[in-house]
Amino acid sequence: MINEIRSVMSTSNWTAALRMAEQQYPHPYLVDPFAELLCSEGDLAEIGGQPGAPLSSVVLRGRLGDEVVWRAVGRGVRQVVILGAGSDTRAYRLAMPEAASVTCFEVDLPGQVPARDVVLRAHGARPAMRQTVVEADLCAPGWPDALRAAGRDPDRATVWLLEGLLYYLPPERCDALLDTLSGLSAPGSVIALDVARTSFFEAPESRDYLDFLTARRSPYLTGIADAHGWLAGFGWKADAYQCDQLDLCELIPPPPARLLTCRHIWFATGIR
Numbered sequence: 001m002i003n004e005i006r007s008v009m010s011t012s013n014w015t016a017a018l019r020m021a022e023q024q025y026p027h028p029y030l031v032d033p034f035a036e037l038l039c040s041e042g043d044l045a046e047i048g049g050q051p052g053a054p055l056s057s058v059v060l061r062g063r064l065g066d067e068v069v070w071r072a073v074g075r076g077v078r079q080v081v082i083l084g085a086g087s088d089t090r091a092y093r094l095a096m097p098e099a100a101s102v103t104c105f106e107v108d109l110p111g112q113v114p115a116r117d118v119v120l121r122a123h124g125a126r127p128a129m130r131q132t133v134v135e136a137d138l139c140a141p142g143w144p145d146a147l148r149a150a151g152r153d154p155d156r157a158t159v160w161l162l163e164g165l166l167y168y169l170p171p172e173r174c175d176a177l178l179d180t181l182s183g184l185s186a187p188g189s190v191i192a193l194d195v196a197r198t199s200f201f202e203a204p205e206s207r208d209y210l211d212f213l214t215a216r217r218s219p220y221l222t223g224i225a226d227a228h229g230w231l232a233g234f235g236w237k238a239d240a241y242q243c244d245q246l247d248l249c250e251l252i253p254p255p256p257a258r259l260l261t262c263r264h265i266w267f268a269t270g271i272r
């Protein structure tokens with residue numbers, strides 16, 4: 001069990017590595033100057049060498065999440081909750097004018113975010129937002145209380161980000177998580193998430209990657225057939241896109257063709 005938890009936690013090294021790799025392009029679609037501090041070349045080689053891995057989803061969802069936060073903060077939202085935060089660096093890098101008045105609650109399994117912060121701070125990084133770490137298991141019932149105790153105000157709108165998380169939770173836990181956070185969302189709250197499509201599990205090109213994940217004890221567990229319908233079922237006015245539909249998403253600039261390689265992933269947003 002401990003090994004499985006560690007395996008899932010270590011997937012955040014891969015996401016940092018993929019954000020690091022994006023910085024090598026002349027015009028990165030996602031700018032993350034801290035990513036290189038949170039991974040090794042070995043992490044990049046490990047994940048980059050996996051055929052069928054939805055690598056570009058990390059950069060696509062990262063840019064989408066950034067824009068969702070910018071816009072929500074621009075209309076007055078002051079609470080950001082990142083579920084499964086891992087190597088996310090938004091609390092440090094989204095230095096918008098209002099950042100000092102925004103609280104960024106970063107929820108992950110015990111030890112994960114503090115370990116990241118030790119590295120970032122050792123390199124002189126300081127949060128731009130008010131950062132609050134919440135160490136909790138999102139599959140256990142206590143996380144909403146922990147979030148409340150950390151200072152999130154349930155009566156004020158919240159930005160919820162669930163990036164690279166739902167893949168690793170069983171379907172009933174994904175439903176329970178969405179049900180719970182939706183019930184905690186005041187009017188004006190927004191959500192952005194990515195999740196595997198059910199087609200990911202059926203596509204021959206995914207087989208090697210799914211086997212790799214299972215062998216290292218961090219299997220993908222959930223696929224969603226209709227992300228729009230799923231989110232709408234929890235009361236969100238939702239939009240959902242496959243990567244080659246993201247040019248229709250008015251929140252982000254059209255992604256470059258080199259990133260349109262993860263066709264079995266949903267990118268979804270919602271507002272209450």
Ligand SMILES: C[S@@+](CC[C@H](N)C(=O)[O-])C[C@H]1O[C@@H](n2cnc3c(N)ncnc32)[C@H](O)[C@@H]1O
Nearest residue numbers: 009011012015084085086108109137138163164
């Ligand atoms: C693939 S990483 C994604 C990290 C980050 N959101 C990103 O996009 O870079 C998945 C993260 O979800 C966290 N996670 C997985 N299961 C969790 C659970 N039951 N409770 C809390 N966090 C969890 C892991 O520890 C890990 O940091």
